[in-house]
Structures are given as structure tokens and as C-alpha cells.
Amino acid sequence: MGRKFENRCVYCLKEFPKKEITVDHVIARSWYPSDTPPVEKWKAPSCRECNGKKSAIEETLRVRIALCLNPENEGEKTIIDSVFRAIDPKKANSAKDFMHRFNKRTALLRHIKTFPDKNAPGILPSFRENFDKGSRTGVQVPADALEQLVLSWVRGIHLCEIGNYIEDDTEIESYHVSDEAAHEAFKDILQHAQFVEKGPGIRLFFWHAVEGEEYMTNYAFILYEKFKVYASVSKSVKRARTKADDNNRKNCGELGKRSPRQDLSHL
Numbered sequence: 001m002g003r004k005f006e007n008r009c010v011y012c013l014k015e016f017p018k019k020e021i022t023v024d025h026v027i028a029r030s031w032y033p034s035d036t037p038p039v040e041k042w043k044a045p046s047c048r049e050c051n052g053k054k055s056a057i058e059e060t061l062r063v064r065i066a067l068c069l070n071p072e073n074e075g076e077k078t079i080i081d082s083v084f085r086a087i088d089p090k091k092a093n094s095a096k097d098f099m100h101r102f103n104k105r106t107a108l109l110r111h112i113k114t115f116p117d118k119n120a121p122g123i124l125p126s127f128r129e130n131f132d133k134g135s136r137t138g139v140q141v142p143a144d145a146l147e148q149l150v151l152s153w154v155r156g157i158h159l160c161e162i163g164n165y166i167e168d169d170t171e172i173e174s175y176h177v178s179d180e181a182a183h184e185a186f187k188d189i190l191q192h193a194q195f196v197e198k199g200p201g202i203r204l205f206f207w208h209a210v211e212g213e214e215y216m217t218n219y220a221f222i223l224y225e226k227f228k229v230y231a232s233v234s235k236s237v238k239r240a241r242t243k244a245d246d247n248n249r250k251n252c253g254e255l256g257k258r259s260p261r262q263d264l265s266h267l
């Protein structure tokens, strides 16, 4: 992280005295499977308040997403086991801890539902294939929490990978599409994308594009092979650009030459 970024929170964009800034793992450490090799994880400066809010969201979602992981995969099993411990009141070491675990488990159970068909509203497209395998049980994930978390990832990773804070004049949005739609929409673009792999569980594609008046950086997150989410960061090309933006624009045309072609069969 660059020196000039040290005192500015990547999430709320405010500056703080250095002692109030924490180093946040953009994708929480607890989300990495245990078979992750010692890779450098994305880290970004965060104020305590943003860090605390993000941690709460991360935990709410981690508990739910863990239920969708594969217990036969050793790396993912550690996440599942850790979540089961976290919601087990018998593992509590105090009355307060007991209630905390109990409430967490109750909230989770309340969100486990049977879904009649794979096109029921709210089912994430990348999980629909589970219906074809016979599954009818799903866990509800709060949409606003999921969106907030994905946007936090984008803010943090944009700073780590591109070198820029996402300022207020820039739009970020996250979206979910089916594998077929993503493949169709991105098949010609992804070969120019940059690929970052943080072990077998966490992979990211990102690429730059100019669409009309907008300069966009697009992100495709693939977690545990099955949880896929997309995001775009777009800014008017007419607005003043930073040097990093200019470099990225230049890279738009060069990425095809610079990046090895990726295997897109999983997208």
C-alpha cells in the first residue's frame, strides 16, 4: 500500500490520524480455505468503524456461505468446521458467549428454506445448478449485506491492484448473472483480463473497458469455484483522470498482448 494512502480509509474515504487506521484484510482471512498457499492477501487501510461494520457483515455471510461449501474438499471443510464451532453454544466459554452463539445459530436456522424450483426469486445464479443435482434446500443471504461486502472488496482490491481509491464521482455496482450469460457476455473480453489467484479458493479476473462515455474496470470474483459475483467501477471519460487511470487506459489495448490466455471453461 502506498505511503500516501496510509491515513485514508479505503471504504469511507475519510482521512484519520495514523493510530486510528487499521490494516483490513479485504477478503477476510477466515474466508480463505486452509489449503491456501502462503500468498500475499489483499490488505487496505480502514478506519476502525468501517473495519468493525465490515467484520460483522463478513461473519453473517461467512456463516451462510459455509453451508454451501463442499465438505469433501479439505480446504473448504475447515471453513465449514469453523462456522459450526462458531454457532455451537456448547463451545461457549461464558454465558454471554453462549447467548452469542445461540443467537447466531437461531438466526441461521431461520434462514434455511426449501425452495420449490431453481428460478425462485433470490437464488444466486451460480447456485442454481445445485437444483439439477437434486438439492431443494437453500440458505437466504441478506442481499444488502452481500452487496455491501462485494463493494468493499472492489474498493479494497481496486486500491491494491490498480492503485486508486474509488472516489465519490465513480459508480460501483455489483451484479449476479448465470454462468451461461457471463460466458456469453465476457468470452471475448476475458482473454484480455488480468487474473489473480489467491490459492484454490479465491480467484479474481479484472479487465478494463471503455463503453460510450464510460471508462470501466470490471471484476469477476470466483470463490470456492461456485460462488461467483461480478462488479463494475465506472467513471465518465470526460472527468479528470489520475495518472493510474491513464496507465490503465493505455493497458486496455495492451492487455491482449501482455496477459496469457486464461482457461475460461469454469466461467
Ligand SMILES: [Zn+2]
Residues within 6 Å of the ligand: 009, 010, 011, 012, 013, 014, 046, 047, 048, 049, 050, 051
Ligand atoms: Zn472508514
